Amino acid sequence: xxxxxxxxxxxxxxxxxxxxxxxxxxxxxxxxxxxxxxxxxxxxxxxxxxxxxxxxxxxxxxxxxxxxxxxxxxxxxxxxxxxxxxxxxxxxxxxxxxxxxxxxxxxxxxxxxxxxxxxxxxxxxxxxxxxxxxxxxxxxxxxxxxxxxxxxxxxxxxxxxxxxxxxxxxxxxxxxxxxxxxxxxxxxxxxxxxxxxxxxxxxxxxxxxxxxxxxxxxxxxxxxxxxxxxxxxxxxxxxxxxxxxxxxxxxxxxxxxxxxxxxxxxxxxxxxxxxxxxxxxxxxxxxxxxxxxxxxxxxxxxxxxxxxxxxxxxxxxxxxxxxxxxxxxxxxxxxxxxxxxxxxxxxxxxxxxxxxxxxxxxxxxxxxxxxxxxxxxxxxxxxxxxxxxxxxxxxxxxxxxxxxxxxxxxxxxxxxxxxxxxxxxxxxxxxxxxxxxxxxxxxxxxxxxxxxxxxxxxxxxxxxxxxxxxxxxxxxxxxxxxxxxxxxxxxxxxxxxxxxxxxxxxxxxxxxxxxxx
Numbered sequence: 189x190x191x192x193x194x195x196x197x198x199x200x201x202x203x204x205x206x207x208x209x210x211x212x213x214x215x216x217x218x219x220x221x222x223x224x225x226x227x228x229x230x231x232x233x234x235x236x237x238x239x240x241x242x243x244x245x246x247x248x249x250x251x252x253x254x255x256x257x258x259x260x261x262x263x264x265x266x267x268x269x270x271x272x273x274x275x276x277x278x279x280x281x282x283x284x285x286x287x288x289x290x291x292x293x294x295x296x297x298x299x300x301x302x303x304x305x306x307x308x309x310x311x312x313x314x315x316x317x318x319x320x321x322x323x324x325x326x327x328x329x330x331x332x333x334x335x336x337x338x339x340x341x342x343x344x345x346x347x348x349x350x351x352x353x354x355x356x357x358x359x360x361x362x363x364x365x366x367x368x369x370x371x372x373x374x375x376x377x378x379x380x381x382x383x384x385x386x387x388x389x390x391x392x393x394x395x396x397x398x399x400x401x402x403x404x405x406x407x408x409x410x411x412x413x414x415x416x417x418x419x420x421x422x423x424x425x426x427x428x429x430x431x432x433x434x435x436x437x438x439x440x441x442x443x444x445x446x447x448x449x450x451x452x453x454x455x456x457x458x459x460x461x462x463x464x465x466x467x468x469x470x471x472x473x474x475x476x477x478x479x480x481x482x483x484x485x486x487x488x489x490x491x492x493x494x495x496x497x498x499x500x501x502x503x504x505x506x507x508x509x510x511x512x513x514x515x516x517x518x519x520x521x522x523x524x525x526x527x528x529x530x531x532x533x534x535x536x537x538x539x540x541x542x543x544x545x546x547x548x549x550x551x552x553x554x555x556x557x558x559x560x561x562x563x564x565x566x567x568x569x570x571x572x573x574x575x576x577x578x579x580x581x582x583x584x585x586x587x588x589x590x591x592x593x594x595x596x597x598x599x600x601x602x603x604x605x606x607x608x609x610x611x612x613x614x615x616x617x618x619x620x621x622x623x624x625x626x627x628x629x630x631x632x633x634x635x636x637x638x639x640x641x642x643x644x645x646x647x648x649x650x651x652x653x654x655x656x657x658x659x660x661x662x663x664x665x666x667x668x669x670x671x672x673x674x675x676x677x678x679x680x681x682x683x684x685x686x687x688x689x690x691x692x693x694x695x696x697x698x699x700x701x702x703x704x705x
Contacts, residue, residue, distance in 0.1 A: 189342075189364040192217040194570060195351055196330075197338045197392055198371035200229035201317065202538025202559035204324035206369050209567025214366070216330040219353055221337035221645070224325065226387050228373050228539070229559070232317025233427035233491055234300065235310040236560070237553035238273045241297045244305045246270040253554060256302040256457045257518075257547020258672040260405075260688055265544045268525060268565075273557045276564055277309070285323045287311050299432040300552035301455040308553045314427050314491045320556065336361075337645045338392075341368060341399040341534065346581075348399065348533035354645045367533055367570050370396055371563075374517030374539035375656045376409060380608040381422040381513040383412050390656025391649050392540045396521045397659065397695060398636050398652075401529045404542045404690045405519025406656075407663035410550055410673045411613050412515035413437075413461040414477055416495055422513045424495040426477060428552050431455055433488065434481035437465070438507070440474045459549045459673040462512040466613045469511065476507040512613060516555060518546040518673070519663075522692060524580055527566035530694075532576045537566050544690075548672025592634035594643055595650040603627075603657050611661045616678045620665040627658040636695050663691045 193215030196203045207216050220226070239249045249270040254261050281287065287309045288296045298308035311319035335356055342350040342362065350364040372392025377384040397403050414430070414437075415422035431437075431454045437445040449464050450456035465475045479485055485503060486493040496503055521529050521536035523543055529536050538559045545558055568574075610623035635651045643651070669683035670676050 189350055189362040192350070192363040192365050194367050194369070195219065195363060195365040196369045196371055197351065198227070198373060198538070198540070199224050199332070200227035200371060200373060200538060200559070201320055201324070201556060202229075202563045203369070203371035204321060204328055205560050205563025206371065206537055206566045207328045207330045208324055209564050210570060211329050213571050217363070218330050218332045219336050219338050219351070220332070220334055222387050223334050224321070224332065226385055227321070228385050228388055229317045229556070230321050231383070231385060231425070232556060233314040233425055234429055234553045234556075235298060235308040235316045236277065236320075236556045237300075237303065237307050237551065238277050238309060238557060239270060239305075239307055240274050240277065240295065240309070241305065241307055244307050246274070248305055249307065252302055252304050253545065253551045254547070256549050256551040258549060258682065259547065260671060261547035262544025265525060269545045269554070269558060269561050272561045276560050280323070283327070285311075285320070288313065298429050299455065300428040301431065301452070301461065302457045302551045303455075308429065308432070310429065312490075313487070314429065314489045317556065337649070338395070339640065339645065339648045341395060343399055343531070346532065348531050352641065354648070356645065358644070360641055367535060369527070369535040369537060369566060370521060370540050371536070371538045372540045374520065375660065376514035376516060378604060378607050378653060378657050378660070379514035379612075380604045381415065381511060383415055383422075383425040383513050383515045388539075389649065389653045390517075391652035393520055394652035394655035394659070396529065396531070396534065396536065397655060397693070399531060399534070400695055401531045401534060401536075402522040402692050402694045403520060403659060404522050404692045405663075406517070406659040406693065407667050407674050407691065408518035408546075408548050408672060409514055409660060410458055410516040410518060411462040411512040413458055413465055413512050414510040415513040416499065416501065417509040417511040418499045418501065422511055423499050425513075426492055426508060426510060427489065428458075430477065430479065430482060430489060430492065435477050435479045436481070437461070437510070438476050438478050439468060440476070445475060457549055458552065459675070462613055462673075463675060465510065465512050475510055477510050478507055479503070480506040516550050518542075518548065518550055524577065525565060526569035526574055527562055528569065528574075528576055528580050530580050532581060535566050535569070537562050548674060592638040592640060592643075592651060593631060594647045595630070595654065597650075600650045600653060603653060607657055607660065611664055613675065615664055615674070615676045617665065617676070620661055623661040624658065624665055627654060627661060630654050632658060659693055663693065666691055
């Protein structure tokens with residue numbers, strides 16, 4: 189095995205934040221299956237939520253986060269997020285990171301859904317993610333291997349000791365590591381309509397699950413309410429900040445869609461707004477975002493303006509057609525406050541990790557903050573050599589030599605279609621059972637235990653997509669309540685017995701189920 193020091197899988201904000209905190213003490217290698225700009229972080233239009241304004245405080249941010257998450261959040265982790273976030277941002281501002289300011293040089297704070305205060309920082313209008321990534325790329329001195337896909341985690345004696353990678357030419361390499369950090373993003377790319385980069389398909393989460401790491405809260409997939417719709421397709425995101433600046437959702441005949449639906453109206457939590465739009469679409473109607481009240485739209489939202497121009501949507505008409513799209517996973521690989529998973533030597537951070545801060549529905553602009561706070565904490569844990577808590581350890585089995593089936597591109601397309609129709613914004617037991625049954629026909633146990641190395645990189649990614657899709661669908665079937673973004677029409681209410689109760693999934697559970705069939 190080649191030596192690689194600390195290995196980071198992924199190249200978004202969480203990955204770069206961890207690399208930034210490690211570079212002076214450790215040799216760091218970043219593997220990304222595409223390029224550095226092929227991430228959700230690079231695409232992020234929204235800003236970073238932080239209680240930095242004079243009229244704000246972390247207590248209010250905590251309350252808003254808990255309320256949006258329907259109190260399924262881990263409150264201790266939320267407090268870490270909202271208390272440490274302002275400190276991290278202040279340090280980066282001092283290091284040269286530039287956020288948008290007014291004519292007097294004061295930071296501008298925006299308002300987004302679910303927030304009780306104006307606390308959203310933006311950079312370059314709607315180019316915040318790009319600005320953060322570019323800032324860190326200038327700071328980080330790490331070996332970056334683009335176009336080299338991590339296909340498996342190497343486990344020895346119950347510990348993660350490295351990774352296997354495959355290049356586009358098929359060459360497989362094994363890399364030894366002092367520690368491995370999974371920062372591959374979420375799995376909203378599993379859906380047909382999505383705001384995510386094509387790389388965000390849950391393969392990092394499924395790979396960790398295969399290696400023995402526990403995952404949780406996989407049923408909580410957030411749908412962003414407003415994606416630009418052209419010819420029935422979602423072609424790009426329209427940031428929630430647009431509604432924060434005065435845009436409103438309307439039906440075709442000009443009726444205010446959110447009037448009387450929620451006290452916060454158009455800035456209600458995302459699950460509420462997404463369901464309202466979906467209901468109107470199901471009735472055969474259309475929904476538009478009326479931007480007439482937004483001044484200087486092109487200057488304030490240059491990325492969205494360019495998106496509209498590219499698809500022939502006239503900003504001058506002031507009515508942008510919208511549909512919801514899969515956007516963010518609240519669950520992922522189970523971690524503690526230091527990003528440690530249940531497999532010693534393996535860390536997870538960003539959307540790939542389940543920190544518990546988002547609960548059942550992420551508060552707008554908390555995702556970039558999570559990447560910054562917990563990316564820094566992972567780096568601290570590795571620098572300081574923080575021991576693995578006994579509570580985070582579990583038995584890990586090594587794969588055997590069975591070769592799993594090679595999934596085809598049509599099966600990949602069908603997976604996205606089925607998740608969209610059967611595990612979407614509104615769910616029910618019958619459709620969820622159909623989705624789970626369809627996924628279980630693919631002999632997933634062979635994917636969890638078999639030798640995947642001979643398969644192509646695309647086939648391996650597709651196999652991991654099937655595992656991630658099964659985790660989402662089967663978790664949604666098991667949670668018999670409606671909470672936050674997980675809404676079931678056959679049980680359309682919150683059940684107190686489910687509040688804070690996590691559905692933790694492990695490969696041992698799958699082996700037990702398979703043995704019983």
